[in-house]
Amino acid sequence: MKFNVCGGLDAPDWILANMSTLSKISSVRIKVLAKHIIDRMLEGVFDYEKVLKLSKDSSLGESEVKACIAVLHFFVANAAKFDVDDSTLSKELQQLGLPKEHSDALCTPYLQNKDSLQAKFLEQALRIPALQIGGWQVQVGESKNVIMRLTTTNSVDQEEETSQKLQLCLTAEKFHLLLHELKTAKTLLEEIS
Structure with missing residues (x-):
């Protein structure tokens, strides 16, 4: 039951x-x-x-x-x-x-x-820090790579925020796979809400 x-x-x-x-x-x-x-x-x-x-x-x-x-x-x-x-x-x-x-x-x-x-x-629930894309560029050469500059924002408390800058380098195939998975996740979230 x-x-x-x-x-x-x-x-x-x-x-x-x-x-x-x-x-x-x-x-x-x-x-x-x-x-x-x-x-x-x-x-x-x-x-x-x-x-x-x-x-x-x-x-x-x-x-x-x-x-x-x-x-x-x-x-x-x-x-x-x-x-x-x-x-x-x-x-x-x-x-x-x-x-x-x-x-x-x-x-x-x-x-x-x-x-x-x-x-x-x-x-007390788990919260994922906000992620913002600060910019991106395509690196042309033997293998095309996508370089993304990301910024995460964590709220330590209501008055203080910390941010961290990250750089992500993906091959073209991995970038397309990431894009596809993000679109799929977005579709699933829209169906739920």
Whole structure:
């Protein structure tokens, strides 16, 4: 079965294996654990000792607590990443075997922090520096070469930009291949958007 929280794929086996363990924790503890995990994602702070104290009365071992943390982290991170609404998340968690009270307990802090999580993930996303062609020339001789002068621009922060100048020398065949691949990539991107 395909799940939105898994990016439209089947749930990983390790998630399925740990759903019964997660069900042993009370729904109140699930909510508190979810809040700690969301704080970790947003602020980078995770009080592991406090989490272990919260889980002591549920008769789980340390490795089982770690597994529960990993499962909750997976659900919260993927739900934000794939823009899953709280009702869909709740239904899918129940389909995976989590009791309704537990899934609702996880959805409450997720819904409260969904926008913040998505903004944080967007901020951390891989960005390719802008590339500009500063000029080009064809070098005539035995083998025709295309020399391109490129400039990359990196934004270190909002106030400072760095640029780097590069020179690229391609044979005519490689240049035509590059041009063809760039046109193909452009066509694919236009189809997607």
